[in-house]
Amino acid sequence: xxxxxxxxxxxxxxxxxxxxxxxxxxxxxxxxxxxxxxxxxxxxxxxxxxxxxxxxxxxxxxxxxxxxxxxxxxxxxxxxxxxxxxxxxxxxxxxxxxxxxxxxxxxxxxxxxxxxxxxxxxxxxxxxxxxxxxxxxxxxxxxxxxxxxxxxxxxxxxxxxxxxxxxxxxxxxxxxxxxxxxxxxxxxxxxxxxxxxxxxxxxxxxxxxxxxxxxxxxxxxxxxxxxxxxxxxxxxxxxxxxxxxxxxxxxxxxxxxxxxxxxxxxxxxxxxxxxxxxxxxxxxxxxxxxxxxxxxxxxxxxxxxxxxxxxxxxxxxxxxxxxxxxxxxxxxxxxxxxxxxxxxxxxxxxxxxxxxxxxxxxxxxxxxxxxxxxxx
Amino acid sequence: xxxxxxxxxxxxxxxxxxxxxxxxxxxxxxxxxxxxxxxxxxxxxxxxxxxxxxxxxxxxxxxxxxxxxxxxxxxxxxxxxxxxxxxxxxxxxxxxxxxxxxxxxxxxxxxxxxxxxxxxxxxxxxxxxxxxxxxxxxxxxxxxxxxxxxxxxxxxxxxxxxxxxxxxxxxxxxxxxxxxxxxxxxxxxxxxxxxxxxxxxxxxxxxxxxxxxxxxxxxxxxxxxxxxxxxxxxxxxxxxxxxxxxxxxxxxxxxxxxxxxxxxxxxxxxxxxxxxxxxxxxxxxxxxxxxxxxxxxxxxxxxxxxxxxxxxxxxxxxxxxxxxxxxxxxxxxxxxxxxxxxxxxxxxxxxxxxxxxxxxxxxxxxxxxxxxxxxxxxxxxxxxxxxxxxxxxxxxxxxxx
Ligand SMILES: Cc1cc2nc3c(=O)[nH]c(=O)nc-3n(C[C@H](O)[C@H](O)[C@H](O)COP(=O)(O)OP(=O)(O)OC[C@H]3O[C@@H](n4cnc5c(N)ncnc54)[C@H](O)[C@@H]3O)c2cc1C
Numbered sequence: 169x170x171x172x173x174x175x176x177x178x179x180x181x182x183x184x185x186x187x188x189x190x191x192x193x194x195x196x197x198x199x200x201x202x203x204x205x206x207x208x209x210x211x212x213x214x215x216x217x218x219x220x221x222x223x224x225x226x227x228x229x230x231x232x233x234x235x236x237x238x239x240x241x242x243x244x245x246x247x248x249x250x251x252x253x254x255x256x257x258x259x260x261x262x263x264x265x266x267x268x269x270x271x272x273x274x275x276x277x278x279x280x281x282x283x284x285x286x287x288x289x290x291x292x293x294x295x296x297x298x299x300x301x302x303x304x305x306x307x308x309x310x311x312x313x314x315x316x317x318x319x320x321x322x323x324x325x326x327x328x329x330x331x332x333x334x335x336x337x338x339x340x341x342x343x344x345x346x347x348x349x350x351x352x353x354x355x356x357x358x359x360x361x362x363x364x365x366x367x368x369x370x371x372x373x374x375x376x377x378x379x380x381x382x383x384x385x386x387x388x389x390x391x392x393x394x395x396x397x398x399x400x401x402x403x404x405x406x407x408x409x410x411x412x413x414x415x416x417x418x419x420x421x422x423x424x425x426x427x428x429x430x431x432x433x434x435x436x437x438x439x440x441x442x443x444x445x446x447x448x449x450x451x452x453x454x455x456x457x458x459x460x461x462x463x464x465x466x467x468x469x470x471x472x473x474x475x476x477x478x479x480x481x482x483x484x485x486x487x488x489x490x491x492x493x494x495x496x497x498x499x500x501x502x503x504x505x506x507x508x509x510x511x512x513x514x515x516x517x518x519x520x521x522x523x524x525x526x527x528x529x530x531x532x533x534x535x536x537x538x539x540x541x542x543x544x
Numbered sequence: 545x546x547x548x549x550x551x552x553x554x555x556x557x558x559x560x561x562x563x564x565x566x567x568x569x570x571x572x573x574x575x576x577x578x579x580x581x582x583x584x585x586x587x588x589x590x591x592x593x594x595x596x597x598x599x600x601x602x603x604x605x606x607x608x609x610x611x612x613x614x615x616x617x618x619x620x621x622x623x624x625x626x627x628x629x630x631x632x633x634x635x636x637x638x639x640x641x642x643x644x645x646x647x648x649x650x651x652x653x654x655x656x657x658x659x660x661x662x663x664x665x666x667x668x669x670x671x672x673x674x675x676x677x678x679x680x681x682x683x684x685x686x687x688x689x690x691x692x693x694x695x696x697x698x699x700x701x702x703x704x705x706x707x708x709x710x711x712x713x714x715x716x717x718x719x720x721x722x723x724x725x726x727x728x729x730x731x732x733x734x735x736x737x738x739x740x741x742x743x744x745x746x747x748x749x750x751x752x753x754x755x756x757x758x759x760x761x762x763x764x765x766x767x768x769x770x771x772x773x774x775x776x777x778x779x780x781x782x783x784x785x786x787x788x789x790x791x792x793x794x795x796x797x798x799x800x801x802x803x804x805x806x807x808x809x810x811x812x813x814x815x816x817x818x819x820x821x822x823x824x825x826x827x828x829x830x831x832x833x834x835x836x837x838x839x840x841x842x843x844x845x846x847x848x849x850x851x852x853x854x855x856x857x858x859x860x861x862x863x864x865x866x867x868x869x870x871x872x873x874x875x876x877x878x879x880x881x882x883x884x885x886x887x888x889x890x891x892x893x894x895x896x897x898x899x900x901x902x903x904x905x906x907x908x909x910x911x912x913x914x915x916x917x918x919x920x921x922x923x924x925x926x927x928x929x930x931x932x933x934x935x936x937x938x939x940x941x942x943x944x945x
Contacts, residue, residue: 357905485881493916496754498752503754520885
């Protein structure tokens with residue numbers, strides 16, 4: 169057994185953290201400025217958008233390294249749809265493997281395509297938005313999705329749309345964000361900008377439509393599950409930042425003539441934060457490591473997200489208690505993590521959803537009936 | 545034991561009178577509106593309403609009538625607060641922390657002259673007042689404030705910096721805790737001033753908090769304040785602070801009514817009925833969560849009710865105020881996570897068709913900030929522990945620390 173990161177992985181995490189710190193300082197959080205777009209190009213050049221793409225499709229798939237990258241980016245709450253571009257879109261597109269999906273993968277890896285992925289719960293996959301009821305209607309799209317983050321960054325929206333024109337019932341529709349009928353209305357939101365996206369009347373001729381054959385839908389769902397641990401890693405990075413900030417602050421802030429870190433009640437908050445962080449980290453690392461080693465570790469993945477979403481919230485609440493007033497000031501640096509902890513809580517499935525999937529994956533109900541015929 | 549406020553026939557008539565009057569004067573713009581994000585026009589409407597309430601003595605209904613208060617008893621005062629709550633409004637119907645807390649201190653500690661001069665503008669709604677306690681290096685340790693007032697003839701000159709103050713749209717006056725004695729005379733070097741907001745030397749810069757909520761940093765540069773505006777005696781500010789903080793930590797009627805959490809509950813009920821919420825009340829997890837939210841908000845309300853009764857009946861109190869305040873803070877913090885569980889992604893962005901959505905989303909910011917304002921959770925625990933004399937031998941003298 170060896171639970172350490174390699175020197176290269178440590179380096180990758182540091183590079184990612186420093187990169188995200190600079191991206192955030194450039195004001196990119198508000199939207200894709202010139203500085204943010206050049207940062208995007210740099211990420212592509214570093215090969216970060218290739219870590220979820222299999223070699224046969226031109227990438228160099230490495231699930232654990234991808235997690236390490238995301239952890240580093242999470243440490244500075246990297247702005248923009250980096251998770252969509254580095255993890256989710258490549259996984260979904262790779263699972264479909266058509267000429268169209270390959271072309272898009274090339275664009276994503278080159279940094280010219282900036283995707284936002286929209287998946288609703290009705291598809292049976294972990295959802296990325298609260299509601300997504302986009303349908304193929306004749307030769308156009310209809311419906312809406314909300315709330316959608318990072319839309320201002322996107323060149324394309326990848327939406328899993330209900331499609332009754334073929335047996336599979338679903339298609340992946342790639343919608344360029346400059347087509348007619350595409351309407352994004354900003355919503356009042358806590359944290360990063362969020363939109364309600366309406367696609368009524370967007371002509372299919374302006375989109376790429378990838379029909380999903382019945383046997384491939386399971387593949388898409390698996391692709392989404394396979395993307396969850398890297399999201400958890402992003403949250404782990406954010407928890408780590410909350411801890412680092414809190415420890416530094418409690419060893420510097422004086423009240424009553426003492427460092428606040430010397431108060432047991434403040435120490436308690438740091439300790440709770442640390443428990444949250446380590447719980448998130450080790451469930452996540454376990455899922456990433458199993459994923460790198462073999463078949464999709466469904467149990468470990470659901471475990472990781474069920475733990476990490478709640479840990480992220482707890483870590484930020486504790487960090488706020490350590491900081492009190494100053495932590496609430498949006499210029500201080502804790503706010504982006506607080507926002508993330510809430511944005512990502514139900515993203516790709518709420519903790520309750522993952523707990524349910526976990527129990528299903530453990531096959532508990534089945535085994536109990538098998539051994540105890542009197543059980544209900 | 546009787547948990548009900550009993551309303552006599554005349555009180556019921558009073559309720560009808562209040563309700564009718566409010567229906568006539570409250571502008572529709574304020575119904576369901578959120579003060580944190582309102583523009584100047586809406587703020588002015590709130591102030592107009594405050595002046596109208598003040599003219600009838602209903603803005604500060606229990607305050608003595610000789611200073612412009614209503615002179616009503618507890619039950620009648622509650623009727624006014626309840627009828628405003630029905631319209632989604634507090635009492636006062638705008639953020640007036642320095643008015644609520646400052647007037648309680650002035651009433652207790654001020655000279656007759658000061659009461660006659662300083663209370664009527666507050667009670668009549670002519671003046672909105674912020675409270676100025678916190679400084680960059682004096683938060684929990686509020687006794688360590690470094691803003692100083694130096695005597696200059698018949699006036700004082702006040703200089704320093706206050707942070708996390710107030711709200712939007714400015715204030716007419718500032719109720720401020722400052723240092724008037726040497727730094728080493730801890731607890732014997734503080735004084736309270738009512739500072740006119742239009743005085744020269746005051747600079748206000750906005751401070752943006754989570755969720756778009758606004759506070760301010762206030763710079764005071766040799767602000768000239770008449771000596772008559774020092775309330776409670778020079779260097780006696782620490783005693784006065786107890787009146788101020790006691791009110792903040794549990795004696796307010798909005799606590800008695802469990803106002804904030806109850807309003808959140810009403811919005812949750814509205815929110816789950818909204819088709820965009822996607823919440824199904826057939827789901828046992830949802831049912832359990834709703835029950836938990838209700839249980840917690842009712843517990844907070846009943847402890848608040850007890851505290852208010854204790855105070856109004858002048859019964860002995862020790863730990864109760866900070867206990868109620870702490871539980872309210874913790875519940876507000878917890879509620880944010882409960883809403884994420886209940887509404888998922890809809891808890892962080894307003895996707896709702898109805899009016900409840902914006903306020904539900906705001907609960908995320910309120911949850912992250914709940915523990916800090918008015919004394920952190922730790923400070924509430926500290927005050928409770930002291931009141932309970934934990935770790936103190938039974939024989940030791942009970943001198944306040
Ligand atoms: C939304 C909001 C509104 C506010 N409104 C106002 C206002 O209108 N007017 C005003 O004057 N101020 C206001 N404040 C400021 C508020 O009163 C302070 O934030 C609060 O008193 C805590 O001070 P601090 O932020 O400096 O934290 P600190 O005192 O620096 O506390 C940092 C940490 O140390 C802990 N700590 C400190 N001392 C002890 C101790 N002895 N034992 C154990 N733990 C300790 C705290 O609990 C906290 O965890 C507001 C703050 C917020 C967030």
